[in-house]
Amino acid sequence: DAKTTQPPSMDCAEGRAANLPCNHSTISGNEYVYWYRQIHSQGPQYIIHGLKNNETNEMASLIITEDRKSSTLILPHATLRDTAVYYCIVRVKDDYKLSFGAGTTVTVRA
Amino acid sequence: KAGVTQTPRYLIKTRGQQVTLSCSPISGHRSVSWYQQTPGQGLQFLFEYFSETQRNKGNFPGRFSGRQFSNSRSEMNVSTLELGDSALYLCASSWRTGGTGELFFGEGSRLTVL
Numbered sequence: 001d002a003k004t005t006q007p008p009s010m011d012c013a014e015g016r017a018a019n020l021p022c023n024h025s026t027i028s029g030n031e032y033v034y035w036y037r038q039i040h041s042q043g044p045q046y047i048i049h050g051l052k053n054n055e056t057n058e059m060a061s062l063i064i065t066e067d068r069k070s071s072t073l074i075l076p077h078a079t080l081r082d083t084a085v086y087y088c089i090v091r092v093k094d095d096y097k098l099s100f101g102a103g104t105t106v107t108v109r110a
Numbered sequence: 111k112a113g114v115t116q117t118p119r120y121l122i123k124t125r126g127q128q129v130t131l132s133c134s135p136i137s138g139h140r141s142v143s144w145y146q147q148t149p150g151q152g153l154q155f156l157f158e159y160f161s162e163t164q165r166n167k168g169n170f171p172g173r174f175s176g177r178q179f180s181n182s183r184s185e186m187n188v189s190t191l192e193l194g195d196s197a198l199y200l201c202a203s204s205w206r207t208g209g210t211g212e213l214f215f216g217e218g219s220r221l222t223v224l
Contacts, residue, residue, distance in 0.1 A: 032211060034211070034212075036215075041198075041220075042217055042218070043114075043116075043200050043215035043216050043217045043218045044153075044200070044202075044215045045215070046212050046213060046214055046215075049211070049212065091211070092211075093211025094211065096141070096143040096155065096158040096165075096166060096202075096204070096213070097155040097158075097166060097168065098143075098145065098153060098155055098213070099152065099153055099154060099155060100152050100153040101152065102152070
């Protein structure tokens with residue numbers, strides 16, 4: 001899997017959008033970008049994934065640059081319950097040898 | 111739709127004992143993968159099962175083993191427990207074929223070895 005780089009932490013005000021960057025400059029053509037989050041002591045939660053195009057679901061939006069070397073996860077209206085560690089990983093879809101890096105610790109403040 | 115269910119959620123064992131953890135995947139999912147998560151090492155892949163066959167294995171000693179049943183439920187076993195085996199053990203399920211690779215995790219089984 002390609003290596004990803006994320007900022008270690010970020011703060012966000014409740015109700016505002018949270019933009020989480022991820023660099024994956026060595027991504028291969030068949031690798032997807034996946035985002036997960038993990039709230040303390042719980043299992044990771046799938047958020048969204050994409051290959052080339054921007055994606056949106058009920059939780060978030062994923063913006064992937066045209067060269068696919070970086071992406072941004074957008075939480076449109078952050079709430080206190082969005083406080084978690086967010087992991088960006090890249091993998092081919094049938095590769096289960098996941099390893100999460102340190103991720104970005106997001107703290108949403110009232 | 112029920113999520114991935116892991117049992118037990120918490121358990122305490124002593125060194126030398128063995129433990130069995132169980133995972134019930136989302137209905138229809140045939141792939142189950144197992145991970146160990148510790149503060150120092152982060153999330154590490156243990157193994158993956160699909161259709162009762164181990165498809166991939168991570169870099170863990172032979173004390174760590176698993177199996178999958180015909181109903182896709184999976185168990186993992188750790189024998190001769192060591193203090194360093196204390197961790198959150200996570201199971202994830204997936205369609206594997208025909209899907210787009212999303213993994214759905216359970217809440218984990220937190221093992222403490224004394």
